[in-house]
Amino acid sequence: MTAPKGVTRRRFVQASVALAGMAAASKLHSAQEPAGEGLFDVHLHLSQAWYGADHGxxxxxxxxAWMDAHDVAHAAVLPLVSPEAFWYPVTTEFVLSETRAHRDRLFPFCAVDPRTLATHLPQRKDVVDLLKRYQDAGAVGFGEHKPNLPIDDPLNMRLYEACSDVGLPLLFHLDNLANVDEPGLPGLARALAAFPDLTFIGHGKGWWASISGGLTKADLHVGYPRGAVISGGAVDQLMDRYPNIYGDLSSSGAHALTRAPAFGRDFIRRRADRLLFGTDYYDLTQQAFPQFSLFDELEVDPDVRRKIGGANARRLLG
Structure with missing residues (x-):
């Protein structure tokens, strides 16, 4: 094949390979779509032109187009506004604008860096008013929340309070660089207890490492831990104690449940009402998405697939 005029051969080859992969993925994954309204990916991102030709x-x-190729019916689209979160800010306004014509399938989230609350949003009413404006513009959730602060930092806690007031579920990333916590996740426990009416959705290396007990601080920043899952993991303990904590299976989530398949199989069944399907797609070069084979790999029954694949997200996000 010849590259169209104005398109570099390298870019044309990349696009051709990506489309071929999408077509193959569509055939591979079509049988995995849960019954009902189809997959709801709770964690996708858009990116702007300056991300680079190879990535965006x-x-x-x-x-x-990516969703169609992977049989994803609906998706939450998450901004990234904290300087630690991405190569450059992906603003709420950009996400709201890009999704506006596609609200039958793309559901925008909003985000505010909590450090703004120390400068330009000093009062609770200021934060609530901003979130309500985002909500009125179509936002159905808050996140990806990813600041380099302790997860129970006073500024974070003020932001959680506003999200609770407005009724926006909050999806957070947790590791040793964002929403920092200690082994056992005591800071997260304090946040969950303080705001019982706010739905928290856990994501990231530190969150998913915490399916296991016996962790050190360094373990909260390991992308894909291997080996047996030790009893006493914080994720199970928090889910037992707090009905307002959920898990986002994107990125390290699928790896966490397949590192010890027997544990993963039991966990995904026990927590079927509290887990959400997601991939964390944000880059054109991404190829592997183990979330699509997770249900088959763990031999998940149709009712659990339905809940995790979409029903839970639709219930939480309306």
Missing amino acids: PIDARQLL
């Missing part, structure tokens, strides 16, 4: 941009049209 990813606009709404491209995101929908």
Whole structure:
């Protein structure tokens, strides 16, 4: 094949390979779509032009094409506003604008860096008013929340309070660089107890490492821990104690449940009402998404697939 005029051969080859992969993925994954309204990916991202030709941009049209190729019916689209979160800010305004014409399938989240509450949003009413404006513009959740602060930092806690007031579920990333906590996740426990009406959705290396007990501080920043899962993990303990904590299976989530398949099989069944399907797609070069084979690998029954694949997200996000 010859590259179209104005398109470099390298870019043309990349696009051709990606489309071929999407077609193959569509055939592979079509049998995995749970019954009902189809997969709901709770964790996708858009990116702007300056991300670089090899990685992006990813606009709404491209995101929908990727979703179609992977049999994803609906998706939450998450901004990234904290300086630690991405190579550059992906603003709430950009996400709201890009998704506006596709709200039948793309559901925007909003985000505010909590450090703004120390400067430009000093009062509770200021934060609530901003979140309500985002909500009125279509936002159905808050996140990806990813600041380099303790997860129970006073600024974070003020932000959680506003999200609870407005009724926006909050999806957070937790590791040793974002929403920092200690082994056992005591800071997260304090946040969950303080805001019982706020739905928290856990994501990231530190969150998913915490399915296991016996962790050190360094373990909260290991991308894909291997080996047996030791009893006493914080994730199970928190889910037992707090009905407002959920888990996002994107990124390290699928790896966490397949590191010890017997544990993963039991966990995904026990926590079927509290887990959400997601991939964390944000880059054109991404190829592997183990979330699509997770249900088959762990021999998950149809009712659990339905809940995790979409029903839970639709219930939480309306």
